[in-house]
Amino acid sequence: MTANPTRVLVLNSGSSSVKYQLLDMADGARLAVGLVERIGEETSYLAHTPLATGGAKREREERMADHADALKAVAEELAADGLGLDSPELAAIGHRVVHGGQKFTQPTVITEELVAELEKLVPLAPLHNPANITGIRTAMGLRPDLPQVAVFDTAFHSTMPESAARYAIDTATADEHSIRRYGFHGTSHAYVSRETAKLLGKDPSEANVIVLHLGNGASASAVRGGECVDTSMGLTPLEGLVMGTRSGDIDPAVILHLSRNAGMSVDEIDSLLNKKSGLIGLCGDNDMREIRRRIDEGDEQAALAFDVYVHRLKKYIGAYYAVLGKVDAIAFTAGVGENAAPVREAAVAGLEELGLAVDASLNAVRSGEPRLISPDYARVAVAVVPTDEELEIATQSYALVSA
Numbered sequence: 001m002t003a004n005p006t007r008v009l010v011l012n013s014g015s016s017s018v019k020y021q022l023l024d025m026a027d028g029a030r031l032a033v034g035l036v037e038r039i040g041e042e043t044s045y046l047a048h049t050p051l052a053t054g055g056a057k058r059e060r061e062e063r064m065a066d067h068a069d070a071l072k073a074v075a076e077e078l079a080a081d082g083l084g085l086d087s088p089e090l091a092a093i094g095h096r097v098v099h100g101g102q103k104f105t106q107p108t109v110i111t112e113e114l115v116a117e118l119e120k121l122v123p124l125a126p127l128h129n130p131a132n133i134t135g136i137r138t139a140m141g142l143r144p145d146l147p148q149v150a151v152f153d154t155a156f157h158s159t160m161p162e163s164a165a166r167y168a169i170d171t172a173t174a175d176e177h178s179i180r181r182y183g184f185h186g187t188s189h190a191y192v193s194r195e196t197a198k199l200l201g202k203d204p205s206e207a208n209v210i211v212l213h214l215g216n217g218a219s220a221s222a223v224r225g226g227e228c229v230d231t232s233m234g235l236t237p238l239e240g241l242v243m244g245t246r247s248g249d250i251d252p253a254v255i256l257h258l259s260r261n262a263g264m265s266v267d268e269i270d271s272l273l274n275k276k277s278g279l280i281g282l283c284g285d286n287d288m289r290e291i292r293r294r295i296d297e298g299d300e301q302a303a304l305a306f307d308v309y310v311h312r313l314k315k316y317i318g319a320y321y322a323v324l325g326k327v328d329a330i331a332f333t334a335g336v337g338e339n340a341a342p343v344r345e346a347a348v349a350g351l352e353e354l355g356l357a358v359d360a361s362l363n364a365v366r367s368g369e370p371r372l373i374s375p376d377y378a379r380v381a382v383a384v385v386p387t388d389e390e391l392e393i394a395t396q397s398y399a400l401v402s403a
Ligand code: ADP
Pocket: 214, 215, 216, 217, 244, 286, 287, 288, 289, 334, 335, 336, 339, 340
């Protein structure tokens, strides 16, 4: 072992994919990034970019039967650049874990006991947690001696008061089945709310921020003095904003109606609400770029999808304004939030009485840097703050193992 290993490998394991980044926490440098897709299919795909050496992206297409195969291929690619998993400079592997339930509210060093606890949480995140667990087990197999850390998507939201976390349903039923609002995208909301405070020249403990994480999945959060007090996703990532393929908020009776009157099964309704709703359900496209292109061509269906999306967003801005009482900044982040100027403009339009405005020329600037897009006179700052979930996972993992 070298005296102070500072590298962290971040793994985000999905059901048939693994995304990874190797970061050096000495200076935050990204040494390598990559992903494996189509794990378990006939031909899997790996793309690896060795940023440390400035080398070109390398691609592999071959069968990787499972996550173990995939991680072995990743390890080979890293080793080819002298960044192998056996490197003494590797301090930890940080794993994104989607659901931490009520138990895990902090990044946690992974042990066999922790994995067993994660297994118990599978019913809360049946699509995500099993893949996360597979990634963890595989990585533990490759480097059993190395600290591995679980960083939970739900953790940042654990500070929500009961008034925000509880659903107004029978308490005994809710408690028996762990039904409450957990929230997701927590590493993004944590990172972006902190970076927004920095942009304002404030300590996070002094800033009230509404974070709008608008990716394919989308969520809003109200952050008071660095702590989350409300967020739009709930028991699962289905609640809240209109998303690429998810409905977000819906009258729960719609589900009963579909079951009783449309003869749809639970799985069919699940698929409808998670995969065939949101923007794609409204207009057949889930990519905001394509929707904007269609609107420019006069497509009314695309225009309606955009309007429904923005209307929901605006409702959440208003709701979280009221929750916080005083707002210092609204921060847009993730694919849509960082890139789609028309969404930012429309979401804030008409809110001048709340001290909110967007400057058209600042909003039109394309940049990968955190930046303000509100005019000087606005009481509330409007910001675009690129998210960096991998850096946040690496930072939290490293803080834990180097403490
Ligand atoms: P994920 O939730 O998959 O991490 P991202 O945060 O990468 O998603 O966001 C992906 C979405 O961002 C795309 O589906 C698209 O709607 C949107 N997006 C990406 N680039 C642009 C752009 N230049 N203009 C508008 N929307 C964009």
